Amino acid sequence: MFSRVAMMTRGAPAMLPRAKIVEVARVQCAPRSAAALQFLRCASSSPPTEQRKDDRAASYSTTPAPSTCATNGIVNGTPKFNPAMFNILSSQQVDVYPLSGTVGAEVRGVDLAQPLSDADKDRILEAYFRYGAVFFRDQNITHAQHLALAAEFGEPEPHPIVAGIDGYPEIVRIIKDANSVTKFGETWHSDHSFMEEPCVGSVLVARELPPYGNDTLWASMYAVYNSLSDGLKAMLDDMTAVHSAAYAFRPDEGDRSDNYDGKKEMKYQLHPILQQDVEHPAVITHPVTGKKALYVNSMFTVRFKGMTEKESRPLLEYLFSVVARPEFQCR
Numbered sequence: 529m530f531s532r533v534a535m536m537t538r539g540a541p542a543m544l545p546r547a548k549i550v551e552v553a554r555v556q557c558a559p560r561s562a563a564a565l566q567f568l569r570c571a572s573s574s575p576p577t578e579q580r581k582d583d584r585a586a587s588y589s590t591t592p593a594p595s596t597c598a599t600n601g602i603v604n605g606t607p608k609f610n611p612a613m614f615n616i617l618s619s620q621q622v623d624v625y626p627l628s629g630t631v632g633a634e635v636r637g638v639d640l641a642q643p644l645s646d647a648d649k650d651r652i653l654e655a656y657f658r659y660g661a662v663f664f665r666d667q668n669i670t671h672a673q674h675l676a677l678a679a680e681f682g683e684p685e686p687h688p689i690v691a692g693i694d695g696y697p698e699i700v701r702i703i704k705d706a707n708s709v710t711k712f713g714e715t716w717h718s719d720h721s722f723m724e725e726p727c728v729g730s731v732l733v734a735r736e737l738p739p740y741g742n743d744t745l746w747a748s749m750y751a752v753y754n755s756l757s758d759g760l761k762a763m764l765d766d767m768t769a770v771h772s773a774a775y776a777f778r779p780d781e782g783d784r785s786d787n788y789d790g791k792k793e794m795k796y797q798l799h800p801i802l803q804q805d806v807e808h809p810a811v812i813t814h815p816v817t818g819k820k821a822l823y824v825n826s827m828f829t830v831r832f833k834g835m836t837e838k839e840s841r842p843l844l845e846y847l848f849s850v851v852a853r854p855e856f857q858c859r
Contacts, residue, residue: 549736550702551693553675554719554727555682622648624655624662631748632858633659640667640677649680657816661746661858669733671696678731685727689777689802691795701735703794704742712794716747716851717827722773724806743859749821751856752847753811756822767810768833769824774802776827807833822847 621637633655638648656662669677675696678684684698690712693701702712720726753761777796779788787796810832812823826848831840850856 549704549734551671551674551733551735552700552702552730553678553684553698554687554700554730555678555684622651624651624659626659627663628858630751630856630858631660631746632663633661634663634665636665638664640664641669641673644677644680660748660750667733671699674699674731674733681731682728688723688799689773689796691797701794703792706738713827715827716848717776717825718823721771721808721823721825721828722776722801722804722806726808745857745859747851747853747856749823749851750814750819752850752853753820753822755850755853755856761811761820764810764822765820768807769810769829770805770807770831770833771828772805772830773828775830777802805830822851824848825851 623636625634625636627633635652635655638644638652644652652662671693675684675698678698686692686697687700690700691697693699704712718726719730753764756764777784779785779796779798784796786792787794788798808823810822810824811820813820824844824847826844829844831837832843
């Protein structure tokens, strides 16, 4: 069976006509690639985007990870920006095709079941830096190959709440049943922003997909930030956002208690992180491109530092509405 692989941050899918199964491996630091991977040495990510799962492509995308590592790519106030990384987007083997004007590209000419050459890894990353999310169609990879692929770009890590699959704890199987009351990742979010050091990226493999619908969207948080007024940018540049997993994984919502009780195939476990708040800059700077991006999301961002949730809500709702504008998205 051919599947699709994706690197990305998650978005908002449409209604499901039937079940969908996607397997995710998230990676943290310790990359194993050529010089183009240098920025991944900290818990920072590629161009911030919000995620979608492509139903025919293998796709790569990462979460826009902020925190302390977001500034580790800055030396004396100057971003580590290498323009040459963006100049080669086509070779004999690898071609890159943009999917929209702001985010997303399809990479062709790569068999992800085979070890990647340094040249192919660099070209994939070049596309990734430029487009924020990259997709690979008609791929056929095993769980072991999925994990090995993720390890090329960082150290795979288990999800703190959702149990991994047997034999591969770093891979989470996301099962979206059309009849389920509570679904996983149904609103705009950036993976693991509720952690002090969010994952640098997610590698998704679509295993079973409906014949239509269930699109997932990605939004360029670069473009979202750039669309804001100068006054709002200046204000957000100095703000800190508070993130939490408490609302997204609350056991008493819908039928989610069945996940915690082990009655569903997707099994959750209570974790101290559910009781913790973490702080990240509301605006982060990408350590390779030097671009600024908005870093708030409707699933995990609960308020701004120094403000109550009620006081924060109007500004957050406005920012979330900008993320939802189609001109900043691909699907």
